[in-house]
Amino acid sequence: MLRAKAIKTIFLWDWELQYRRSSGWFVSLLFSAVVTFLTSLLIKNPTANTWLALMWMILIFSALQIASKAFSANDGQYYYVNQLVNPLELLIGKSLSTSFSTLLISLLSFLLFYLWVGFPNISDHQTPLFPLLISISLGSVALSFTLSFTSAIASKVDGNASLMSILSIPLLLPTLLVSLRASKLALLGQSIEQIYPIWIGELSLCGLSLALGAILFPYLWRS
Amino acid sequence: MKAWKITGIVLVAYSLYAGLTFDVPRLVILNETIRNLYFHVPMWFTMIALLGNSLIQSIRFLRSGQEGSKVNLSRDLKAKNFAEVAMLFSLLGLFTGMIWAKATWGTYWTSDPKLNGTAVTLLIYLAYFVLRSSIEDLEKKARLSSVYNVFAFVLMIVFIGILPRMTASLHPGNGGNPAFSNYDLDDGMRMVFYPAVFGWILIGWWISLIRHRLDILKKEK
Numbered sequence: 001m002l003r004a005k006a007i008k009t010i011f012l013w014d015w016e017l018q019y020r021r022s023s024g025w026f027v028s029l030l031f032s033a034v035v036t037f038l039t040s041l042l043i044k045n046p047t048a049n050t051w052l053a054l055m056w057m058i059l060i061f062s063a064l065q066i067a068s069k070a071f072s073a074n075d076g077q078y079y080y081v082n083q084l085v086n087p088l089e090l091l092i093g094k095s096l097s098t099s100f101s102t103l104l105i106s107l108l109s110f111l112l113f114y115l116w117v118g119f120p121n122i123s124d125h126q127t128p129l130f131p132l133l134i135s136i137s138l139g140s141v142a143l144s145f146t147l148s149f150t151s152a153i154a155s156k157v158d159g160n161a162s163l164m165s166i167l168s169i170p171l172l173l174p175t176l177l178v179s180l181r182a183s184k185l186a187l188l189g190q191s192i193e194q195i196y197p198i199w200i201g202e203l204s205l206c207g208l209s210l211a212l213g214a215i216l217f218p219y220l221w222r223s
Numbered sequence: 224m225k226a227w228k229i230t231g232i233v234l235v236a237y238s239l240y241a242g243l244t245f246d247v248p249r250l251v252i253l254n255e256t257i258r259n260l261y262f263h264v265p266m267w268f269t270m271i272a273l274l275g276n277s278l279i280q281s282i283r284f285l286r287s288g289q290e291g292s293k294v295n296l297s298r299d300l301k302a303k304n305f306a307e308v309a310m311l312f313s314l315l316g317l318f319t320g321m322i323w324a325k326a327t328w329g330t331y332w333t334s335d336p337k338l339n340g341t342a343v344t345l346l347i348y349l350a351y352f353v354l355r356s357s358i359e360d361l362e363k364k365a366r367l368s369s370v371y372n373v374f375a376f377v378l379m380i381v382f383i384g385i386l387p388r389m390t391a392s393l394h395p396g397n398g399g400n401p402a403f404s405n406y407d408l409d410d411g412m413r414m415v416f417y418p419a420v421f422g423w424i425l426i427g428w429w430i431s432l433i434r435h436r437l438d439i440l441k442k443e444k
Contacts, residue, residue: 153370173343
């Protein structure tokens with residue numbers, strides 16, 4: 001039923017399109033760079049809470065920006081794609097490619113954020129980078145799985161750009177809270193034993209939105 | 224009039240009378256405001272029951288087009304009406320809670336997980352209504368909003384389930400505060416509280432069905 005080859009085709013097709021269009025991948029990167037730069041001008045020496053809040057705001061809006069374009073192809077293209085793959089393969093392929101680009105953009109904007117704003121001043125210890133990167137990566141992948149599905153809903157409604165954010169932001173809150181908790185513990189230099197249950201939480205939220213999407217997408221896509 | 228409607232009226236009338244006049248435990252800070260338990264908490268039970276039926280109607284709508292049969296648009300309309308009445312109950316729960324919070328915590332609004340959960344629930348279902356109003360085609364509207372309803376309901380439940388475990392709460396039963404039932408919901412209060420919950424659910428169900436019938440009549444006209 002589910003063919004790995006079909007998912008791979010959708011994934012690669014998406015990536016090729018992203019690279020060939022200057023309006024693809026590069027716009028999202030530029031968007032997050034501009035927002036990060038703006039933030040770095042507006043705030044100096046943030047506290048740990050402010051730092052995390054700002055970083056996740058940037059990550060959310062970058063992820064929203066990327067995912068809102070996930071299903072933006074014209075009817076002709078979809079007529080062709082629907083001949084090749086079934087809805088479930090389309091959703092999984094699209095979710096994977098969206099989460100992959102979200103992951104890349106998140107890590108890049110985290111690097112820029114680190115470069116321009118730096119870490120918050122937490123005295124008496126060094127923040128290890130590795131757990132923080134894992135927390136951010138898992139969180140942004142979880143965000144993008146939820147966003148891919150709402151993007152599919154929004155793409156079926158013509159000409160409503162703000163609908164995407166209205167539909168998805170309330171749904172992102174559980175993921176966001178869990179990711180915020182994980183990255184906060186990582187930022188404060190807690191040990192892996194204390195953080196990994198929250199990583200499992202982030203992973204299960206990924207799984208939840210993917211599973212829900214997989215059940216519902218065939219109903220959404222038939223027309 | 225059907226028996227369950229009469230039961231609903233009788234139970235709500237009883238809970239109004241008994242809730243305001245029967246004897247209640249005397250507790251510091253809470254004092255007489257403990258009576259709000261009979262009015263504030265049933266609103267949430269009713270909201271969840273109505274949203275649950277809205278979810279079931281959405282699932283039944285999505286399944287109705289499956290076996291070659293015709294899609295049943297009235298199921299989707301029912302899901303919408305139940306969600307609307309559920310939002311009415313959530314607002315009522317919010318207002319009764321705000322009055323209670325002013326009396327016991329000293330403020331109308333705090334950043335409490337349950338309050339945030341309610342705010343998010345309202346946002347999710349307002350988005351559901353916005354989604355409905357932005358699609359012209361009736362069948363497409365029903366299909367997309369049913370899909371969103373199912374997706375949103377599950378994530379909302381996750382949110383309501385996760386949030387109180389992540390942060391401290393002033394509400395009983397969360398963040399180390401024992402729930403009412405643990406120590407001070409005595410048998411006298413139970414005898415009013417459970418009928419109130421049941422009665423309000425029946426009344427909410429009834430209001431939703433009336434709205435649904437009104438919508439069907441408007442469509443036929």
